[in-house]
Amino acid sequence: MIPETEWQEEISSSIRNIDELAQRVQLSIADLDTNKLLSNINPEDQHTKFPLRVTESYLRRVEVGNSKDPLLLQILPTATENLHQTGYSLDPVGDCSAQKQDGVIQKYHGRALLITTPACAIHCRYCFRRHYPYSENRISDTNLAEAIEWIKEEKSLNEIILSGGDPMMLSNQRLFRVIDSIAEIPHIKTVRIHTRMPVVLPSRIDDMLIDRLSQLNINKVVVIHANHPNEINSEVESALLRIKQSGTILLNQSVLLKGVNDSASTLKQLSLRLFDAGVIPYYLHTLDRVVGSHHFEVRDEIAVKIIKTLSSQLPGYLVPKLVREIEGESEKCAVEFSLTR
Template sequence: MIPAAPLSQHPATSAAPAPRWQQLWRDAVRDPRELLSMLGLDAAALGVSDEAATQFPLRVPHGFVARMRRGDASDPLLRQVLPLDAEMRPMPGFSLDAVGDGAAKAGHGVIRKYRGRALLIATGSCAIHCRYCFRRHFPYAEETAAAAGWREAVAAIRADETIDEVILSGGDPWSLATPKLAELTDALTTVPHLKRLRVHTRLPVVLPERVDDSLVDWLAALPWPVTVVLHANHANEFDATVDAALARLRGAGALLLNQAVLLRGVNDSVDALAALSERGHTAGVLPYYLHQLDRVQGAAHFEVPDTTALALHRELAARVSGYLVPKLVREVAGDPGKRPL
């Protein structure tokens, strides 16, 4: 996701120092050559693309870099963030809007695809830019629900009594300062038919410091059951700092699920998928979805054939307990839900 605005436009207060997580965000690595130098790797040998990095900038927090294996050009965390020449090759069947977000617009920053649910594009900002992101070309500047103090977005939800669940997405909704999040959820309390809140976020994994006292207090005080859907693709994304952040979220009453994307060279083996499910469960997270790649321009080099995906899913089901097997799905524009494979 491309930042819609500098993070400094969302301070916690005008007088107090910025929270530590915001400083860590600002200090993120943004130069592919700096990143590779930190890992002892050669940019030229890996096919790093300046053009790809210009179109979709690199951003990765230092804490996430620390989990990468030094000297390993095939490191699964590095592959998720490194801009490569392969992104610039046109591929048939890959588009700017791979999942039909544009056609599903139901208000400013509101997307309606499935019955009973409304998705809010809370912000365009992310702490990490994943190269396979299906919203890497999304027009965040024009389509962010935070515009006009959330009024249009909340009004659209209030006007449709079939909506009983709101999903905060983006970008990453937890890139917003906690007072901004509270402003939104305060507005949502005026929607009498809202029963559940869901948050889709990668921050507890890539920047666990975001799970600070203010976020936990906000989460614990919400009047609805809250499900936090995390996004981790590989077991190596978890460490002690992530475990601690997730424990705090569970302590605040959130149900934790994980959705992953099946990515060539990252997790396209049964060993990697089993380790991801098992390591997530150790941290208190249940597998939810394993997505086939959304066919967005620039991500074709990550695609895994359906036949391979199905074989891996069968092998995974034969190896781990049933509750550790995520649903293998694809999002198809116009479908009433995720399509099982």
């Protein structure tokens, strides 16, 4: 991608090298318990090896000198990732078996999901798609028309979710080529975008994106992804308020992560900050057991306890639903009712 805009230039100057990261956060490589091999991979291999990747904007929110900083832990490749753990798999939520067409996944009634791009602005170490075979299963310029034809035929659908990777890594032109094609289908009433960009690269929320969102004659939902209150600074707040002003409903989904946000006080602050920025906390996901992520797992008993404490301190609309995705289920499962691990 040749950078054309400020945010694309910021993407090009992302940090992808562990030595640079260590220097920026003023820690030694030993302090970071990092896996150097995983961290300094040739960018050409980035979609297969899931190397270190973080934006300047996000890194500025990491506390210098703190090897346990909750934002740092989310993006730091550690040596622990290489340890084998029983029960962890490459595709923990069954994305591949739910594929309907190239880049089209359907798990639940009434909605389907498009894998729009493999690219993300940051690489979250717990990502359930970190091993996803994007090269075979995603929407491209050539197969978009086939995906749209499939949606047209599936009259039971009323909502299309754009996912990835991160759909907002696409240029506005490419993003709205997809959205506009969807919006023209009469039975599709809602387009939903799952994105971490307003949080990790708020400059992505540019004038053209807001103009195009404002003009859409279809329900619009943007589901962001923030896990810790320190992710929401004033730039992020401004970006979120702009999206809201475009007539878009804003929700957040988080993942419950050991060492990052596994306390009621942290999640309470997150809910309050999100609400100040016009965002409703929607889901708190338990960890999807993807290979390389076991060090983030929080036990169900602790998760339920956290949610109970949150419920006693916040109004119901600020308490996210604690859920787990299970392959083959027709909906996300509430964890309180399925204490199985």
